[in-house]
Amino acid sequence: MTIAQNSLDLIGNTPLVLLKGPSEATGCEIWGKCEYANPGGSVKDRAALYIVRDAEANGSLRPGGTIVEGTAGNTGIGLALVANALGYKTIIVMPDNQSAEKMATIRALGAELVLVPPAPFANPGHFVHTSRRIAEETDNAIWANQFDNIANRKSHIFGTAEEIWAQMDGRIDGFTCAAGTGGTIAGTGLGLKARDEKITIALTDPHGAGLYNYYQCGELKPEGTSVAEGIGQNRITANLEGAPIDTQFRISDAEGLAVVRQLLDEEGLCLGLSSGINVAGAMALARQLGPGKRIATILCDSGFRYLSTLYNPEWLASKGLAETEAAA
Numbered sequence: 502m503t504i505a506q507n508s509l510d511l512i513g514n515t516p517l518v519l520l521k522g523p524s525e526a527t528g529c530e531i532w533g534k535c536e537y538a539n540p541g542g543s544v545k546d547r548a549a550l551y552i553v554r555d556a557e558a559n560g561s562l563r564p565g566g567t568i569v570e571g572t573a574g575n576t577g578i579g580l581a582l583v584a585n586a587l588g589y590k591t592i593i594v595m596p597d598n599q600s601a602e603k604m605a606t607i608r609a610l611g612a613e614l615v616l617v618p619p620a621p622f623a624n625p626g627h628f629v630h631t632s633r634r635i636a637e638e639t640d641n642a643i644w645a646n647q648f649d650n651i652a653n654r655k656s657h658i659f660g661t662a663e664e665i666w667a668q669m670d671g672r673i674d675g676f677t678c679a680a681g682t683g684g685t686i687a688g689t690g691l692g693l694k695a696r697d698e699k700i701t702i703a704l705t706d707p708h709g710a711g712l713y714n715y716y717q718c719g720e721l722k723p724e725g726t727s728v729a730e731g732i733g734q735n736r737i738t739a740n741l742e743g744a745p746i747d748t749q750f751r752i753s754d755a756e757g758l759a760v761v762r763q764l765l766d767e768e769g770l771c772l773g774l775s776s777g778i779n780v781a782g783a784m785a786l787a788r789q790l791g792p793g794k795r796i797a798t799i800l801c802d803s804g805f806r807y808l809s810t811l812y813n814p815e816w817l818a819s820k821g822l823a824e825t826e827a828a829a
């Protein structure tokens with residue numbers, strides 16, 4: 502049994518689960534890192550804690566200070582609970598098309614929530630630029646800057662990667678996940694490569710993101726669209742710089758949703774769409790590496806965060822992702 506001396510010690514050290522259906526379908530072992538089991542319910546608790554501890558250590562975050570961040574939601578939830586545990590305030594800026602559950606959670610944690618319309622990164626109204634401006638205008642505030650602050654990926658180099666290595670007894674052939682900030686793929690990739698450079702690191706990219714083409718042919722060129730929250734990047738963030746990507750896959754929402762539904766129906770795992778896309782990517786990697794290999798991926802957050810969207814047939818139909826289509 503795990504005993505924690507304080508709530509922040511509950512972040513990380515998540516379980517690893519063997520995914521039966523995806524393993525049987527590919528003849529490989531496909532393992533999911535249960536990041537939804539973090540206290541804030543997602544992989545982003547790790548980056549939130551590391552960024553806050555780093556800002557305390559370098560003196561930029563002082564007692565009574567405010568943490569400001571732009572986020573698809575999960576980093577905001579992680580930062581708000583870390584801030585509560587350490588006595589800071591939080592202001593979270595989020596695009597208004599993200600799930601209502603994430604917005605309600607951020608408000609419930611006592612953070613100030615600022616909603617902005619979705620905009621391209623080049624637009625000054627983009628949630629990242631808005632959060633930077635608010636941090637500059639607020640007394641005793643820091644901007645967490647998860648996209649370009651490499652404290653984010655360090656949480657995965659020293660946390661996620663080391664945990665997966667230990668949990669798999671050093672017998673791991675491949676790792677894959679999608680990128681939002683890129684902290685998880687770059688950090689876990691760097692950490693695993695440091696243990697064994699033969700481990701294949703694969704980027705799983707959703708539609709609407711430019712990284713697949715970047716790693717394929719050097720050009721940041723998005724194709725298609727995706728409703729997946731928290732992933733889909735069109736620039737090389739500081740966290741992605743030097744990421745050891747050996748191979749890449751592009752996975753559609755329909756493919757990711759089919760996996761989400763299968764894991765729910767057959768294994769009782771209720772996950773968000775980025776997890777489904779990651780597992781579909783792990784299956785693509787399994788097919789590329791061949792039978793008998795051991796592959797790990799990230800189960801980023803829980804489906805309970807998306808009851809009003811992914812698990813709502815009317816919403817799915819409104820996005821052209823009716824259940825029958827997803828299952829096909």
Ligand code: PMP
Binds near residue numbers: 681682685801
């Ligand atoms: N899935 C979800 C649901 C997320 O919120 C995020 C974080 N934006 C990711 C995946 C991607 O993680 P990272 O930022 O480390 O690339």
